[in-house]
Amino acid sequence: xxxxxxxxxxxxxxxxxxxxxxxxxxxxxxxxxxxxxxxxxxxxxxxxxxxxxxxxxxxxxxxxxxxxxxxxxxxxxxxxxxxxxxxxxxxxxxxxxxxxxxxxxxxxxxxxxxxxxxxxxxxxxxxxxxxxxxxxxxxxxxxxxxxxxxxxxxxxxxxxxxxxxxxxxxxxxxxxxxxxxxxxxxxxxxxxxxxxxxxxxxxxxxxxxxxxxxxxxxxxxxxxxxxxxxxxxxxxxxxxxxxxxxxxxxxxxxxxxxxxxx
Amino acid sequence: xxxxxxxxxxxxxxxxxxxxxxxxxxxxxxxxxxxxxxxxxxxxxxxxxxxxxxxxxxxxxxxxxxxxxxxxxxxxxxxxxxxxxxxxxxxxxxxxxxxxxxxxxxxxxxxxxxxxxxxxxxxxxxxxxxxxxxxxxxxxxxxxxxxxxxxxxxxxxxxxxxxxxxxxxxxxxxxxxxxxxxxxxxxxxxxxxxxxxxxxxxxxxxxxxxxxxxxxxxxxxxxxxxxxxxxxxxxxxxxxxxxxxxxxxxxxxxxxxxxxxxxxxxxxxxxxxxxxxxxxxxxxxxxxxxxxxxxxxxxxxxxxxxxxxxxxxxxxxxxxxxxxxxxxxxxxxxxxxxxxxxxxxxxxxxxxxxxxxxxxxxxxxxxxxxxxxxxxxxx
Ligand SMILES: Cc1cc2nc3c(=O)[nH]c(=O)nc-3n(C[C@H](O)[C@H](O)[C@H](O)COP(=O)(O)OP(=O)(O)OC[C@H]3O[C@@H](n4cnc5c(N)ncnc54)[C@H](O)[C@@H]3O)c2cc1C
Ligand SMILES: Cc1cc2nc3c(=O)[nH]c(=O)nc-3n(C[C@H](O)[C@H](O)[C@H](O)COP(=O)(O)OP(=O)(O)OC[C@H]3O[C@@H](n4cnc5c(N)ncnc54)[C@H](O)[C@@H]3O)c2cc1C
Numbered sequence: 001x002x003x004x005x006x007x008x009x010x011x012x013x014x015x016x017x018x019x020x021x022x023x024x025x026x027x028x029x030x031x032x033x034x035x036x037x038x039x040x041x042x043x044x045x046x047x048x049x050x051x052x053x054x055x056x057x058x059x060x061x062x063x064x065x066x067x068x069x070x071x072x073x074x075x076x077x078x079x080x081x082x083x084x085x086x087x088x089x090x091x092x093x094x095x096x097x098x099x100x101x102x103x104x105x106x107x108x109x110x111x112x113x114x115x116x117x118x119x120x121x122x123x124x125x126x127x128x129x130x131x132x133x134x135x136x137x138x139x140x141x142x143x144x145x146x147x148x149x150x151x152x153x154x155x156x157x158x159x160x161x162x163x164x165x166x167x168x169x170x171x172x173x174x175x176x177x178x179x180x181x182x183x184x185x186x187x188x189x190x191x192x193x194x195x196x197x198x199x200x201x202x203x204x205x206x207x208x209x210x211x212x213x214x215x216x217x218x219x220x221x222x223x224x225x226x227x228x229x230x231x232x233x234x235x236x237x238x239x240x241x242x243x244x245x246x247x248x249x250x251x252x253x254x255x256x257x258x259x260x261x262x
Numbered sequence: 263x264x265x266x267x268x269x270x271x272x273x274x275x276x277x278x279x280x281x282x283x284x285x286x287x288x289x290x291x292x293x294x295x296x297x298x299x300x301x302x303x304x305x306x307x308x309x310x311x312x313x314x315x316x317x318x319x320x321x322x323x324x325x326x327x328x329x330x331x332x333x334x335x336x337x338x339x340x341x342x343x344x345x346x347x348x349x350x351x352x353x354x355x356x357x358x359x360x361x362x363x364x365x366x367x368x369x370x371x372x373x374x375x376x377x378x379x380x381x382x383x384x385x386x387x388x389x390x391x392x393x394x395x396x397x398x399x400x401x402x403x404x405x406x407x408x409x410x411x412x413x414x415x416x417x418x419x420x421x422x423x424x425x426x427x428x429x430x431x432x433x434x435x436x437x438x439x440x441x442x443x444x445x446x447x448x449x450x451x452x453x454x455x456x457x458x459x460x461x462x463x464x465x466x467x468x469x470x471x472x473x474x475x476x477x478x479x480x481x482x483x484x485x486x487x488x489x490x491x492x493x494x495x496x497x498x499x500x501x502x503x504x505x506x507x508x509x510x511x512x513x514x515x516x517x518x519x520x521x522x523x524x525x526x527x528x529x530x531x532x533x534x535x536x537x538x539x540x541x542x543x544x545x546x547x548x549x550x551x552x553x554x555x556x557x558x559x560x561x562x563x564x565x566x567x568x569x570x571x572x573x574x575x576x577x578x579x580x581x582x583x584x585x586x587x588x589x590x591x592x593x594x595x596x597x598x599x600x601x602x603x604x605x606x607x608x609x610x611x612x613x614x615x616x617x618x619x620x621x622x623x624x625x626x627x628x629x630x631x632x633x634x635x636x637x638x639x640x641x
Contacts, residue, residue: 068269075273188277190311190324190334197270198325 001054002111003045005078006101006132007038009062009069010122018229034069037117039076039185041178045115046077046186048150055079057111059104061089061097067202074196075188082108086206091219094127100217101128102135103210113155114175118143129177140175141168145182274330278337281310290342293468294613297460299424300345300468307338308379313352317361321369322377328503328565332510336561339514340521343617344468346514350507351420351469352376355625356383359429359500360447363488372427372447384425385504386416386448386474387497394630396431396497397440401476403432408483410434410446412454412476420624422472423457426450430474431497434490443493447485454479465616502575503568504625505582509561512585512621516554519589519596519614523547526600543599550592557585576638583631586621593618 011030019026045056058073060066061084070081084104116129133140146158156169160179207217241248256262286303293300307313315331317323339346357376360368375381392398401414412432428448435442458473488496527538537543560581567574593615597604604611622628
């Protein structure tokens with residue numbers, strides 16, 4: 001079984017700053033990590049591939065330093081890694097990103113499953129996975145918290161909902177986006193780190209390598225216009241009633257009456 | 263000159279830090295108290311290849327180098343110095359002599375399973391009457407019908423009882439003095455080979471320290487490491503490498519003292535402000551940081567020299583001397599910064615101070631390191 005995992009190198013902080021002029025992320029000077037949920041994606045792919053003798057390929061679009069994130073996936077046990085890197089990709093929004101990833105996956109060839117993380121901790125859109133599936137014209141299931149079964153033709157997963165989950169069956173090939181509940185990512189092994197740096201190579205593909213249409217990549221291929229970015233205000237907070245149990249219950253009943261709930 | 267770590271070593275560092283924080287630190291206080299050997303952690307370390315870090319992949323190792331290995335000892339000791347010494351004694355003292363001096367058959371039989379982490383190693387030189395004066399070995403080995411017969415007692419052996427494979431030193435020819443000492447590979451379970459009770463120690467309490475007792479203990483003649491009479495040379499060269507490991511252990515302990523002190527100095531308020539705003543505290547922390555950084559440079563350089571296959575004996579002694587004395591001095595200061603709270607077992611610095619002391623004693627006391635260094639400088 002051939003499995004593709006898409007990973008993004010992100011700043012190691014949730015406090016990302018935006019350049020107010022361009023609306024783009026300011027990434028300079030922050031230590032980077034593999035987007036946490038992408039590690040769950042990789043872990044699942046590795047766990048599925050191991051007993052089947054499958055092949056796991058990791059793809060990332062990003063600047064040259066994303067090489068390090070890809071090496072980490074090799075150290076964890078991925079079989080090959082591809083860095084999609086080209087100045088022409090710069091300034092991509094999620095649509096242009098997913099288009100470029102789709103071209104790379106097409107070039108890479110046959111696959112049964114694609115894993116993406118649910119969302120990146122910097123961009124936070126959760127759009128790349130579903131968009132990628134659309135570009136490739138394959139089904140996708142988001143928020144996967146458990147894989148129930150998998151055979152040559154079908155995958156059955158539990159998809160998390162706000163207040164429960166649904167069981168979804170999909171034909172293969174399919175794209176799944178993963179939640180952290182799915183698994184506990186393994187550590188890279190010591191010999192894996194040596195393999196990743198001394199024995200393996202990260203392939204570097206450009207827009208030309210993957211045959212991407214120049215009009216559909218980078219800033220030019222990005223329909224998104226960032227007007228403003230902001231942190232949404234927190235939803236209404238709860239109210240804590242104090243006092244003895246009896247007092248608290250009395251207050252509660254009063255409040256509920258006042259709101260005409262009871 | 264370039265002081266930046268390679269990307270590969272950066273990844274090693276991150277791995278060791280994450281492993282130490284998530285797997286080692288949470289149980290450190292508990293196993294210090296109980297003295298329970300950290301089997302769970304050691305098994306995890308084995309599965310990740312930590313027990314064979316500096317050895318080639320062809321011999322079951324991870325294919326990394328001394329630098330990666332000592333960073334592992336440093337980071338793990340920063341979380342738990344007892345777990346750190348298990349690693350250091352296994353790699354440097356248990357597996358390395360077979361790697362360096364063993365025949366291909368001995369490597370396949372003993373060292374490969376050690377590098378893979380399937381078997382734990384130990385090193386038995388010290389005797390009740392042969393400590394610093396290691397040449398005064400009273401354990402004897404006599405060749406008898408294709409077998410060596412060992413009689414004697416070793417004391418204070420790290421990984422005693424928990425290890426599967428022991429490098430044991432014994433006199434094969436008393437008349438030759440230093441040149442009469444030989445090294446043997448001894449497996450646990452050999453008839454006549456037993457252990458004394460666990461030592462009740464001040465620090466590194468979760469590590470195992472026992473006596474080894476040999477009573478007419480017979481091993482195949484092929485279990486001799488090197489030739490008859492090579493023992494002292496093997497012991498000294500092995501300790502040269504081991505000292506870098508202990509230096510790294512000391513460095514990890516010292517770094518932990520600094521981490522705790524910085525955190526506490528920012529948190530603890532007296533006279534309406536954090537104690538870190540008082541110059542007396544600031545100066546202690548400045549000295550701590552500076553001397554730890556100096557120790558780190560010495561330790562990493564000694565490791566680098568070993569990796570470059572250049573002489574490193576003096577540098578390893580300097581690294582061990584300085585790092586261990588830094589650890590001792592600054593774990594004491596860390597308790598000072600913590601005041602009365604630091605004297606309580608609820609705070610990590612209490613354990614750090616007890617753990618630091620051993621680094622000035624084993625694998626050559628500080629006096630021995632000064633002897634090695636001065637002998638090299640005055641020659
Ligand atoms: C409003 C907005 C405007 C933006 N404008 C710009 C811009 O002008 N210039 C610019 O450089 N960036 C811009 N970005 C960032 C860029 O669009 C995103 O970083 C990128 O498209 C991925 O989207 P995301 O971070 O939301 O990932 P998500 O969609 O949240 O990621 C989901 C999953 O998709 C996969 N994935 C995401 N990105 C990659 C990748 N690069 N390689 C491989 N797999 C990946 C991962 O598996 C990830 O877990 C913008 C982001 C936002 C939110
Ligand atoms: C927890 C622990 C673990 C150990 N693990 C191991 C192990 O795995 N394998 C092993 O073989 N050994 C091990 N040892 C033994 C350790 O290496 C010895 O304790 C150490 O070498 C000192 O020997 P000693 O205790 O006999 O002290 P002594 O040699 O009696 O020394 C007492 C004091 O005299 C000083 N001294 C001695 N000779 C001189 C001299 N010529 N000049 C100046 N000062 C001198 C010493 O520095 C010291 O301060 C361990 C010890 C401990 C406590």
